[in-house]
Amino acid sequence: MPSPQWAHRHAVINGIQTHYVEQGQGPAVVLCHGFPHLWFSWYRQIPELAAAGFRVIAPDLRGMGQTEAPADPRAYDVEHITGDLLGLLDHAGVERAIFVGLDFGAFANYDFALRHPERCIAVIGLENPAAPHDPREAPLTAYRRMGEKHFLHIVYFLEPPRADIELAEQPRNFLRKVYWTLSGAVNYFDMFKHPPGTSYIDAMVEPPALPWPWLSELELEFFVSEYSRSGFTGGLNWYRSMDMKWEQRKAFEGVQSQVPAWFIGSEADVDLAGFHGDDPIGQMRAIFPRLMDVQMIPKVGHMMQLEASAQLNSILLDYLQRIRQEC
DSSP: OOOTTOEEEEEEETTEEEEEEEEOSSSEEEEEOOTTOOGGGGTTTHHHHHHTTOEEEEEOOTTSTTSOOOSSGGGGSHHHHHHHHHHHHHHHTOSSEEEEEETHHHHHHHHHHHHOGGGEEEEEEESOOOOOOOTTSOHHHHHHHHHTTSOOHHHHHHSTTHHHHHHHHOHHHHHHHHHHHHSTTSOGGGGGGSOTTOOHHHHSOOOOOSOBTTBOHHHHHHHHHHHHHHOSHHHHHHHHTHHHHHHHHGGGTTOOOOSOEEEEEETTOHHHHHSSOSOHHHHHHHHOSOEEEEEEETTOOSOHHHHTHHHHHHHHHHHHHHHHHHO
């Protein structure tokens, strides 16, 4: 649980109250989480990376945890999110950093690398590879069409206030169910058997009692406590702004980044299996031709920081040492 060497910081960055945790000295490594996660998702990585000689910075991303959550989805577009990362570096006095991200955090890092390559030493993507811009159709149009056939969590998230209210009324039930559903123990796509309009909480299977091999009651309580206070609207706005991000990414269609990239996936990840096409690594290489290495962790799912902490830490430390030697 929390290390006494961690420092919690609060500051106004890019116009919003921002919370981040940092530990260590050396080249800066910024850890960017997804939804419904927090800086705490990285708590097993932070001390390991710091002990290896890195300055680790783990923010609560916009809308989640102790970072301010604007109500308007337009405040979650590419410009705001990359502005948050740029402001974080400036506030922390960091000229260049290695960015590690999962889920929405990974896409934030890829967008940042395209717009501010001079501030990026490297990017390390977890689970979610960079995907080329698809000019044919806005993403939420495609997801809504899928959601006409069966339950789809993205469609459930889109229209306030239903999801906002239902999740806020049952934060513990939602989080324990969604963390189990996203793990390697469950086939996410079984939820497609449920009809459109199903509640996300109802669509998920009942998990076994805690503790699980990779999550304790106390660890879950940290997430529950934070989301009970903040609500879920900030995180949901990352989905509700997807078409805005799509429009903003048009300017970078066909652009390749020369920032070195690295990738770590897991064999039972829902996103790699169903949301990134037939050749996700090839798609990432189309944007990041300097894709230096790809590794897959067996038998675990989307919650890799917790499900496979030791394996992930080993690969991250190997990547970071190689990056440090090359820069």
